[in-house]
Each structure stands twice: as structure tokens, then as C-alpha cells.
Amino acid sequence: MTEELYFPNEERFRDAAIKSMDEYHALMDKAKEDYEGFWGDLAKEKISWFKPFTKILNEENAPFYKWFEDGELNVAYQCVDRHLATRKNKAAIIFEGDNGDQKVLTYRELFYEVNKTANLFKNQFNIKKGDRVVLYMPMIPEAAISMLACAKIGAIHSVVFGGFSAEALRDRIIDAQAKLVVTADGAFRKGRPYMLKPVVDQALEEGCECVEAVCVVERNGEDIHWEAGRDYAYYELVKSQSSQCEPVAVEAEHPLFLLYTSGSTGKPKGVQHSSAGYILWAQLTMEWVFDIKENDTYWCTADVGWITGHTYIVYGPLAAGATTVMFEGVPTFPDAGRCWRMVEEYQINQFYTAPTAIRLLHKTGADEPGKYDLSSLRILGTVGEPIDPAAWKWYYEEVGGGRCSIVDTYWQTETGGHVISPLPGATPIKPGCATFPLPGIMAEVIEEDGTPTPAGEKGFACITKPWPSMIRNIWGDPDRFVKSYFGDCKKEGKPVYFTGDGAMIDADGYITITGRTDDVINVSGHRMGTAEVEAAIKKHENVAAVAVVGKPHDIKGEGIFAYVVLKNDEGVADELETMKEINTIIKSEIGAIALCDDMAFVPDLPKTRSGKIMRRILRSLVKGEKITQDTSTLEDPGIVTKIEEIIQCKC
Ligand code: PRX
Numbered sequence: 001m002t003e004e005l006y007f008p009n010e011e012r013f014r015d016a017a018i019k020s021m022d023e024y025h026a027l028m029d030k031a032k033e034d035y036e037g038f039w040g041d042l043a044k045e046k047i048s049w050f051k052p053f054t055k056i057l058n059e060e061n062a063p064f065y066k067w068f069e070d071g072e073l074n075v076a077y078q079c080v081d082r083h084l085a086t087r088k089n090k091a092a093i094i095f096e097g098d099n100g101d102q103k104v105l106t107y108r109e110l111f112y113e114v115n116k117t118a119n120l121f122k123n124q125f126n127i128k129k130g131d132r133v134v135l136y137m138p139m140i141p142e143a144a145i146s147m148l149a150c151a152k153i154g155a156i157h158s159v160v161f162g163g164f165s166a167e168a169l170r171d172r173i174i175d176a177q178a179k180l181v182v183t184a185d186g187a188f189r190k191g192r193p194y195m196l197k198p199v200v201d202q203a204l205e206e207g208c209e210c211v212e213a214v215c216v217v218e219r220n221g222e223d224i225h226w227e228a229g230r231d232y233a234y235y236e237l238v239k240s241q242s243s244q245c246e247p248v249a250v251e252a253e254h255p256l257f258l259l260y261t262s263g264s265t266g267k268p269k270g271v272q273h274s275s276a277g278y279i280l281w282a283q284l285t286m287e288w289v290f291d292i293k294e295n296d297t298y299w300c301t302a303d304v305g306w307i308t309g310h311t312y313i314v315y316g317p318l319a320a321g322a323t324t325v326m327f328e329g330v331p332t333f334p335d336a337g338r339c340w341r342m343v344e345e346y347q348i349n350q351f352y353t354a355p356t357a358i359r360l361l362h363k364t365g366a367d368e369p370g371k372y373d374l375s376s377l378r379i380l381g382t383v384g385e386p387i388d389p390a391a392w393k394w395y396y397e398e399v400g401g402g403r404c405s406i407v408d409t410y411w412q413t414e415t416g417g418h419v420i421s422p423l424p425g426a427t428p429i430k431p432g433c434a435t436f437p438l439p440g441i442m443a444e445v446i447e448e449d450g451t452p453t454p455a456g457e458k459g460f461a462c463i464t465k466p467w468p469s470m471i472r473n474i475w476g477d478p479d480r481f482v483k484s485y486f487g488d489c490k491k492e493g494k495p496v497y498f499t500g501d502g503a504m505i506d507a508d509g510y511i512t513i514t515g516r517t518d519d520v521i522n523v524s525g526h527r528m529g530t531a532e533v534e535a536a537i538k539k540h541e542n543v544a545a546v547a548v549v550g551k552p553h554d555i556k557g558e559g560i561f562a563y564v565v566l567k568n569d570e571g572v573a574d575e576l577e578t579m580k581e582i583n584t585i586i587k588s589e590i591g592a593i594a595l596c597d598d599m600a601f602v603p604d605l606p607k608t609r610s611g612k613i614m615r616r617i618l619r620s621l622v623k624g625e626k627i628t629q630d631t632s633t634l635e636d637p638g639i640v641t642k643i644e645e646i647i648q649c650k651c
Contacts (some may be wrong), residue, residue: 006396006429012378018439021371024426027439038440039067043280048082055274056277057466062224063486063495064464064473066253067277070199074247075256075279076152077156079318080114081247082096083107092321094346095141098188098329105141107321109149113141115245116238117149122245125180125213129154129248132258134178135304136160136169136200138187139328142217142234143304146182148385151256151275158258158270160544161305163189164591167204168268170262173203174268176475177210182234184217185224190333194219201225233444250590252276253358258475261413262517263484263530264500270475271307271413273523277468281314288438289407289421290350290379292322299325299342300352300381306526307413308383312352316417331357336365340372340399341591351399352381352409356523357634358391359555360419361592369398378422381407386513386523386558393432410434410513412499413527414485419443420461433512441467443503450491453505456512461503462489464496519615521550522558533560536589538581539598542567547605549619559597561622563643565604567594575601600650602643607635621647 002384008016018024031038036056043053053071074081080092088108097102105113120339121127133155150157158176161167174179176642181204186195197216204211214297216224218233255417256275260268270336286292290613298317317324323348331339331353341359361368370426380400387395387408396406404426411417419435419441427435435442442465454457463470474481486495516522519530530548537546550558566578575598583595607612617629621643 001188003430005503006406006431008425012265012403013291013405013425014530015293016423018290018423019425020040021426024423024436024643028437031440035440035465036146040286042440042471043068043071043170043276043468046074046280046283046404047071048078051159052079053252059466063466063482063497064373065292065470066479067274067466067468068252071252071276072249073276074154074249074267074280075250075275075315076114076118076148077130078248078283079148079285079315080107080111082112083321084245087321090321092146092318093141093298094323094325096325096327096329096342097140099191103141110145110318112243114143114148114152115243117142117145118152118245119241120215120234120238121149121155121180122153123241124232125215126155127155127180128357129250129254131155131180132175132176133157133180134160134176136162136181136183136196136306137217137221138162138196138215139182139303139326140187140219141326142184142521143327144318146306147257147310147316150554152245152247153605154254156255156257157230158260159305159310160194160260161303161591163305163593164590165506166199167589168591169199170203170208170416171267172270173208175213175260176258177595179210180213180215180218181211182215184209185222186220187328188220189328190330193222195224199226203229215413250275253472256470257310258411259310261307262520262527262532264520264529265531266480266529268529269459269484271471271472272475273416273469274472277316277470278416279319281467281469282311283319285421285438286312286316286320286322286415287425289382289409290352291424292317292320292350293372294321295376296349297323297325297376298350298352299348300328300333300345300358301327301339302352302354302383304504307416308352311417331361332364336361337368337369340369340374343374343377344372345377349376349380350379350381351377352383354384355382355387355391356524356556358382358386358387358395362391362394363555366398370620374401377401377565379407381409382406383409383411385522386515389431397432405429405643406431408432408434410511414471415463415499416471418498419463420513430510433510435510437511443511444619445503445511446491448489450496454507455507458504458519460489461501461511462491462496463498463499464491466497467606470497521548523550523560523593524556526593528560530567532590533562533586533594533596536586536594537562537564537582539585539589540578542578543582545605547613547615547618548596549615550620551622553597560594562596562599563602563618564599565602569601586630598650600643600646602646604636604639606631606639606643608633609635618643
């Protein structure tokens with residue numbers, strides 16, 4: 001982080017939703033004085049309620065908080081139907097395929113498609129309110145349409161990222177007890193077809209008796225296996241459905257979706273989000289953080305399989321009545337100018353991506369932005385991991401031409417939407433710093449007992465009051481929900497939400513996120529649990545023990561590094577072969593995103609006498625840091641030097 005301050009461009013942000021730090025402080029003060037009133041007013045103003053709420057926040061069963069609990073709404077109505085009066089011919093979704101094919105869906109067209117799909121789910125697959133539907137989809141409009149179709153009939157979707165393996169998909173289907181899986185034959189990446197349906201076939205081979213049907217969208221036209229009586233062709237069936245569908249009124253707390261994410265221990269957890277609180281914050285942050293205006297074209301490059309895709313490709317932009325771009329391809333294909341060409345062509349006003357992509361585009365095409373007209377850009381967003389000053393500067397100068405605000409948005413799957421972020425028309429920005437909590441979000445840097453961490457020191461990033469878009473539960477595991485998020489930090493004796501991240505506040509109140517304090521690795525802005533990767537590696541028959549840690553990586557931010565103890569080690573050739581085999585297992589157990597970048601074969605792991613692996617030592621060793629921890633409590637203190645030698649040989 002540098003201390004240079006970057007002020008918003010006054011001319012570009014004259015009409016911003018929040019125009020000055022005074023306006024920001026006024027909102028924050030209002031929230032502090034009358035917390036429920038602050039949220040209640042916003043919820044009344046922003047949501048088209050079917051039945052108005054009378055209660056704002058129910059804390060009786062904390063931390064199972066309830067917001068606006070006696071109100072009723074429908075999220076698909078909020079995102080699509082209600083816009084028809086004023087925006088029926090406005091582009092809702094602009095799709096660009098990997099090979100450059102384009103499709104635009106207006107709000108009216110989206111309304112019809114969502115209705116037909118909702119009717120298909122209801123009539124053909126007997127999907128009812130509360131049923132779970134797993135979506136294993138590529139980045140095509142049908143992914144968004146299926147999500148909204150679920151919302152329209154009160155079904156709970158769980159999108160599984162298309163890069164996850166059959167095993168990972170199976171685990172999620174079983175945990176959610178999904179009745180229907182919606183997928184595609186496959187899609188295109190870097191000019192070539194890739195497949196999804198065979199992964200679904202494999203996932204359903206075992207233990208998925210809950211699944212009654214698979215609905216297959218045709219995208220790449222490749223040959224696929226067809227299971228009669230289970231598999232159904234989407235386009236064939238959807239065309240005969242009615243384009244009218246009554247939205248099902250659901251209670252404010254009705255789960256809108258589950259999204260599985262990694263924790264520090266055990267299997268991925270199904271983060272459960274609500275309907276009203278979630279959509280309120282998705283819409284508000286579009287207005288506050290992305291300053292979305294009626295004629296803007298907004299593009300977030302994430303995948304719908306992650307929370308960023310949920311909140312900032314589908315729900316947020318559509319709730320705000322915006323035009324959202326969906327892109328099937330990758331930023332570097334056919335060349336490193338792809339994104340900038342798209343910015344020019346669609347006149348993109350807000351561009352939102354991850355630091356990993358920025359570093360990659362910087363490295364592979366530093367001069368590319370200069371070849372295009374990027375003057376439409378007003379806001380550049382980043383998400384998922386810390387952004388380093390070099391990437392920030394390039395983004396600001398070369399992509400934004402020094403005219404745009406960079407919003408470094410800090411949030412998580414569990415927070416539903418941004419929680420700490422600059423406001424583009426108000427906040428003087430310090431590069432690499434998420435700056436201040438958004439209005440209404442009581443994010444603080446504290447010690448475990450709730451005392452504020454002194455400026456310049458590392459503390460815990462906590463949110464000390466419940467907020468509407470927060471996680472409601474871990475699907476089927478309320479104990480784990482309480483333990484995972486409300487077990488570490490307290491304020492005034494009451495457990496508060498702990499993000500799992502460390503943070504630092506400076507003398508001016510700016511917050512910088514310093515990274516995870518638990519065993520979660522952040523690979524290219526995606527969360528990977530060490531326990532999951534280790535469980536996969538242990539499936540190799542010659543692995544006796546393993547510990548994985550994050551290792552700094554130029555492009556990905558962090559890569560995965562494994563310390564492996566073999567049962568029988570027969571030398572280097574054996575180790576190289578084992579390394580390949582281990583990665584093959586990881587690919588089939590989790591997916592290519594969890595592949596290890598490197599491994600060290602070590603005689604043992606540093607363990608305490610009670611058998612606990614000292615991961616901090618392993619993290620320090622891989623970074624080449626000096627070991628400052630006390631090693632005298634280790635079962636074998638000499639092991640640290642032995643591992644150090646092996647690591648040094650590798651480097
Ligand atoms: O460690 C933080 C990091 O990403 C984690 C959340 O990951 P996930 O739930 O997959 O959601 C990613 C997209 C919202 C956080 O606990 N993180 C997210 N945004 C930032 C960040 N770290 C630093 N700066 C950010 N802006």
C-alpha cells in the first residue's frame with residue numbers, strides 16, 4: 001500500500017449516488033443512530049414488496065438473524081417483471097460468446113424466457129417452492145435465466161462452477177439433495193468446445209437418488225450420452241411452455257440460493273442466502289459502489305459459479321434495471337486485447353474483474369489498452385484478493401486513463417455483497433486498500449475480545465452488527481454455521497461475525513485486508529480449503545501424510561504448495577511420477593483450479609507432541625522466511641532444518 005491519495009474525478013462523478021465523504025458520513029451516522037430505521041427505510045424504498053414487512057430485525061435467535069421477516073416478495077419479479085413498465089425494450093443481458101457470437105436479451109425477452117423456463121421446471125419437473133435445483137452451467141444467458149426461473153417459483157438454486165469435477169459436483173448435489181440438475185452439453189473456451197454433460201453423467205453414477213431429471217441446454221452441439229427418462233432437452237421442451245408465469249410470493253427469509261464455498265476444515269459448506277436482505281444489498285451496492293446509471297453498460301468478468309457472478313452479473317445489475325454483459329470466453333483469447341475490444345465495442349462504463357486477471361493482462365499485453373477507445377469507462381472494480389500496487393497503477397493509468405475510480409471491493413460468499421469498498425464519487429483512494437465500510441455495515445478491525453486494534457497493527461476483520469445480506473445458515477449444519485463465523489471474536493461479550501481475514505486500519509481509518517488467518521488459500525481470487533486438497537492427495541496410495549499451504553505466485557496471487565510424506569520413497573524419478581499422479585487425483589476429486597503448483601517430498605511434517613501440524617512454520621518455509629516460531633515444542637525439532645534444506649534445493 002502506498003500513501004498517495006487519488007481523488008474522484010469531479011466531472012465524471014457529479015451525479016454519483018454518494019457524492020462526497022460528508023454524504024458518506026451522514027449515511028453512516030444515520031445507521032449508527034437508528035440502525036433498524038436505516039435498513040427499514042431502504043428496504044421499503046428499494047424492494048417491490050408483495051406484502052409489506054412490519055418487523056425489521058429479529059435478533060431473538062442470534063446469530064440466526066431475521067430481516068423483514070413478515071414481508072413477502074419475489075426476487076425474479078424484483079429483477080425482471082417490475083422493470084417492464086419503464087424498461088421493456090432496454091437490453092438486460094448482452095451475451096458475447098467465446099467465438100464472438102452475440103445475443104441481446106431485452107427485459108421483455110428475459111421476462112418471457114424466465115417465465116417459460118419457470119413453467120418448464122414446474123410442469124415438466126414438478127419443482128416446487130423450497131426444492132433444490134443444481135445448475136452446472138457455462139457462461140450463457142440460460143444460466144441467468146435458470147437462476148431467475150428458480151427464484152420465480154421459489155425453488156432454491158445451487159450453482160456449481162463448471163470447473164469442478166464430477167466428485168465435487170456429486171458432493172454438492174447430495175448435500176443439497178437436489179431434485180433437478182440443469183446443465184449444458186458443454187460450451188466453448190479458447191476457440192474449442194469443452195464438455196459439461198459427461199461430468200454430470202459421472203457425478204450421477206453414485207448416491208444421487210435425489211435427482212429425478214437432468215435438463216440439458218444445447219450450446220456446443222457435441223455428441224453426448226443420453227439417458228432416456230432422465231435427460232431432457234431444454235430447447236425442445238421450453239418452446240411449448242407459456243410465456244406467462246405468476247411469481248410465487250416468498251417470505252423475506254426464504255432461501256434464494258445455496259452456494260458452496262471452502263472453509264478451513266472439512267467439506268465445502270453450503271452458504272445459504274435469504275431473498276429480501278440479499279437482493280436489497282445486491283441492488284444498493286450496484287447503485288452506491290458501481291454508481292449504475294440508466295444508460296450504463298456494465299461488465300463483470302466473473303463466472304456465475306462464484307458469488308461474484310451471482311451478485312454482480314445476475315442479481316445486482318438486474319435488480320437495478322441495468323444492462324449486464326455476460327462473457328463466455330477468457331480475457332486472453334484470441335489475444336490480450338479481447339477485453340479492451342469489448343469495452344470499446346459495447347461502450348462499457350463499469351468494468352469489474354479480479355487482480356489475477358489484471359496481472360495477467362498486464363503481463364501479456366501491457367500496451368493493449370492503448371490500442372482501443374476506452375473513454376466510456378468510469379469505474380474499474382477489483383475483487384477477490386489484494387491488488388498489488390503495480391497492477392493497481394497499470395489498471396488506473398493504462399486502462400482507466402487516470403480518469404476512473406478504482407473500487408477495490410472487499411467481500412465474501414458469506415457477505416452476499418460488498419462490505420468494505422471505496423465509493424467512486426466520494427472516497428479518496430489509497431491504492432491496494434479497500435478503504436471504508438459501506439454505509440450500514442459495521443465492519444471493524446478488532447482483537448478477539450472486541451477492543452479496537454491499534455492503528456498500524458494487524459487485527460481481525462469483523463462485522464459487529466448483523467446486516468441484511470449476511471449468510472443465514474450453512475445448509476443442513478447450523479452448528480457449523482455458529483462455529484465457523486461466531487466462535488472467534490466477541491464485542492461487549494456478544495459473538496460477532498468474523499470474516500476469517502486479518503486487517504489493518506491506519507491513522508486515517510482506512511482498512512487494508514491482510515489476508516486469511518485460517519487455512520484457506522486464495523488461488524486467483526478463488527477460495528480453496530487446505531483440508532479439501534489434502535483429503536484428495538491422501539487418496540494416493542503412496543502418500544503417508546500431507547500438508548498444503550499457499551505460496552506467493554506472480555499471477556495467481558497464491559498458488560498451492562504441498563509438503564508430501566511418502567510411504568515408500570524410491571528417489572527423484574518416483575517423486576516426479578507421484579507428483580503427476582497426485583495432480584491427476586486432485587483434478588478428478590476437485591477440479592483443475594485446485595492443482596498443486598509445486599510439491600516438496602519431505603521425511604516428516606513438523607508436528608507438536610500432540611500431533612498438530614505446525615502450518616505456520618510450513619507457510620514461512622515456502623516463502624523463504626526466517627523461522628521465528630518456537631520449535632522446541634515440536635516432536636522432532638530437527639525436522640524444520642531438514643525441510644528447509646529440501647526447499648532450498650528446489651529454489
Ligand atoms: O480473503 C478475502 C478475499 O477473498 C475471500 C472471500 O472469497 P470468496 O468467498 O470466494 O469471495 C470472493 C469474491 C467476493 C475473503 O475472505 N478477498 C475478497 N475480496 C478481497 C479479498 N482480499 C483482499 N481484497 C479484496 N478486495
